[in-house]
Amino acid sequence: xxxxxxxxxxxxxxxxxxxxxxxxxxxxxxxxxxxxxxxxxxxxxxxxxxxxxxxxxxxxxxxxxxxxxxxxxxxxxxxxxxxxxxxxxxxxxxxxxxxxxxxxxxxxxxxxxxxxxxxxxxxxxxxxxxxxxxxxxxxxxxxxxxxxxxxxxxxxxxxxxxxxxxxxxxxxxx
Amino acid sequence: xxxxxxxxxxxxxxxxxxxxxxxxxxxxxxxxxxxxxxxxxxxxxxxxxxxxxxxxxxxxxxxxxxxxxxxxxxxxxxxxxxxxxxx
Numbered sequence: 001x002x003x004x005x006x007x008x009x010x011x012x013x014x015x016x017x018x019x020x021x022x023x024x025x026x027x028x029x030x031x032x033x034x035x036x037x038x039x040x041x042x043x044x045x046x047x048x049x050x051x052x053x054x055x056x057x058x059x060x061x062x063x064x065x066x067x068x069x070x071x072x073x074x075x076x077x078x079x080x081x082x083x084x085x086x087x088x089x090x091x092x093x094x095x096x097x098x099x100x101x102x103x104x105x106x107x108x109x110x111x112x113x114x115x116x117x118x119x120x121x122x123x124x125x126x127x128x129x130x131x132x133x134x135x136x137x138x139x140x141x142x143x144x145x146x147x148x149x150x151x152x153x154x155x156x157x158x159x160x161x162x163x164x165x166x167x168x169x170x171x172x173x174x
Numbered sequence: 175x176x177x178x179x180x181x182x183x184x185x186x187x188x189x190x191x192x193x194x195x196x197x198x199x200x201x202x203x204x205x206x207x208x209x210x211x212x213x214x215x216x217x218x219x220x221x222x223x224x225x226x227x228x229x230x231x232x233x234x235x236x237x238x239x240x241x242x243x244x245x246x247x248x249x250x251x252x253x254x255x256x257x258x259x260x261x
Contacts, residue, residue, distance in 0.1 A: 026248065026249075026251075026252035027248050028208070028248075029208060029211045029212065029215070029245075031248060032212070032241065032244050032245045032248055033215065035244045036237070036240050036241045036244050039240050039244065040236070040237055040240050043240070046236060047233060047236030047237055047239075047240065048232055048233070048236065049236075050235060050236040050239060051231065051232055051233050051234055051235045051236040051237070052231065052232060054235040054236075055230070055231035055232075055234075055235070059231070079181060081235070082181055082235060082238070082239070083181050083184055083185050085235045085236065085238075085239040086181055086182050086184075086185035086186075086239045086242060086243060087185040087186075088239075089236060089239035089240050089243060090182075090185055090186050090239070090243045093240065093243065106188055109188055110184070110185070110188070113184045113188075113190070113191050114184070116191045117180065117181065117184070117191055120191075
């Protein structure tokens, strides 16, 4: 295996990596897709249970809170839950027998790391939401342009076109 | 996109978040097309499952977990990074 460490900063983090890839062990996206399909079918109960728990954690909070809070909740709980899902699916796939023991052992550290990532995503959400809030409330000239309200040549508005084209045309019978 | 591999790296190798961000950025800048194709798959499958609603609740995050784990393992083995996965 080629060992090439390009900078001292990453030396300890990339102990054997660098910039060069070992082509024999690199499968590409095709390999990832095939392997994911096989593993997901073999571990379908893990996929279903983890997804359901993640959704149960995420979706009620999204529906219950008003907008800024629900976005913050999703930005924090989503990655935190996803770290747990990733850890459990990894253990279920690679260490079937001891998955619960390993999961319990790494749980506190995982919660801490997941919380840090969640705070990062929540901060990013605050930046995006505050920018939207600024343009909506303070400088309202940009965000109040609604394409649906632009009049068309036929006398209607853009929204009429959207509605009529998305409705099925019923057959008229005498 | 540079943060694609942060969560699986944290989950698999129990690295600190800072280290995981550095390695993830390194993965992204050395393999941008690979990461782009991963995102294409994630977005496509996510949109299809959102349309069905119940499919999103039942399948999405578990499938995403296995997908990201396999993708990150693939890169880690190619770069020779053997994480101390469970120690």
